[in-house]
Amino acid sequence: MARIGVIGGSGLDNPDILTNSRDEEFSTPYGAPSSLLKRGTIGGTDVVLLARHGREHTIPPSQVNYRANIAALKASGCSHILATTAVGSLREDIHRGDLVIVDQFIDFTRQRKMSFHEQFAPHKPVHTPMGLPFDANLRELLVDKCRDLAYPFHERGTVVTIEGPRFSTRAESLMFRLLGGDIINMSIATEAALANEAEIPYAVVAMSTDYDSWREDEEPVTWEAVAQVFAENAQRVTALLKLVIPSV
Numbered sequence: 353m354a355r356i357g358v359i360g361g362s363g364l365d366n367p368d369i370l371t372n373s374r375d376e377e378f379s380t381p382y383g384a385p386s387s388l389l390k391r392g393t394i395g396g397t398d399v400v401l402l403a404r405h406g407r408e409h410t411i412p413p414s415q416v417n418y419r420a421n422i423a424a425l426k427a428s429g430c431s432h433i434l435a436t437t438a439v440g441s442l443r444e445d446i447h448r449g450d451l452v453i454v455d456q457f458i459d460f461t462r463q464r465k466m467s468f469h470e471q472f473a474p475h476k477p478v479h480t481p482m483g484l485p486f487d488a489n490l491r492e493l494l495v496d497k498c499r500d501l502a503y504p505f506h507e508r509g510t511v512v513t514i515e516g517p518r519f520s521t522r523a524e525s526l527m528f529r530l531l532g533g534d535i536i537n538m539s540i541a542t543e544a545a546l547a548n549e550a551e552i553p554y555a556v557v558a559m560s561t562d563y564d565s566w567r568e569d570e571e572p573v574t575w576e577a578v579a580q581v582f583a584e585n586a587q588r589v590t591a592l593l594k595l596v597i598p599s600v
């Protein structure tokens with residue numbers, strides 16, 4: 353039976369979506385995860401919820417222990433991982449409040465632990481394929497349920513992951529557009545790489561909250577603006593998860 357790990361991102365650090373929930377403390381060889389694991393059910397399916405930045409959003413993006421988070425979800429028996437995230441839009445047609453079912457990433461981080469392997473066994477190197485980093489079956493489910501709910505959404509998108517916690521300069525934002533980025537955030541490439549290395553199917557539903565810094569007809573993004581848009585639309589993400597999880 354499937355047990356689904358849900359990683360709650362900005363705006364969904366501690367959503368009240370589980371039935372019969374309980375907290376469990378967990379440790380891993382890589383340290384402690386960002387939060388206690390909250391276990392419960394959605395539609396009869398076992399779910400383990402983890403807050404990426406801590407339940408009070410106290411952990412900056414580059415200080416998140418991504419390895420411990422993925423390792424804890426795997427050790428707790430999660431067969432799949434669904435993640436949520438707030439993103440900036442790099443495209444005119446990705447509007448505030450739109451959902452994006454991510455299919456590719458471009459990694460611009462520089463100081464993170466991106467692998468569980470700090471050394472290889474003799475003559476046994478591990479190089480994880482990453483051509484399609486997001487699970488096709490989970491993505492199809494997310495797309496189908498977005499259609500059922502009639503939400504404004506995009507079936508695919510390339511996310512650029514930057515280090516943070518600062519936002520992009522306008523020059524950087526324009527560069528990311530030229531490179532083919534559709535949305536931008538500070539976490540997903542790291543999580544996706546580690547989930548693939550751990551051999552756990554992983555997919556993301558992203559919500560566009562702003563236009564980063566590339567548009568000259570409005571002020572560059574601020575955290576206050578991100579938080580406001582996500583708070584106004586968070587119920588879309590939780591409704592989508594509640595519909596998708598029993599179908600995995």
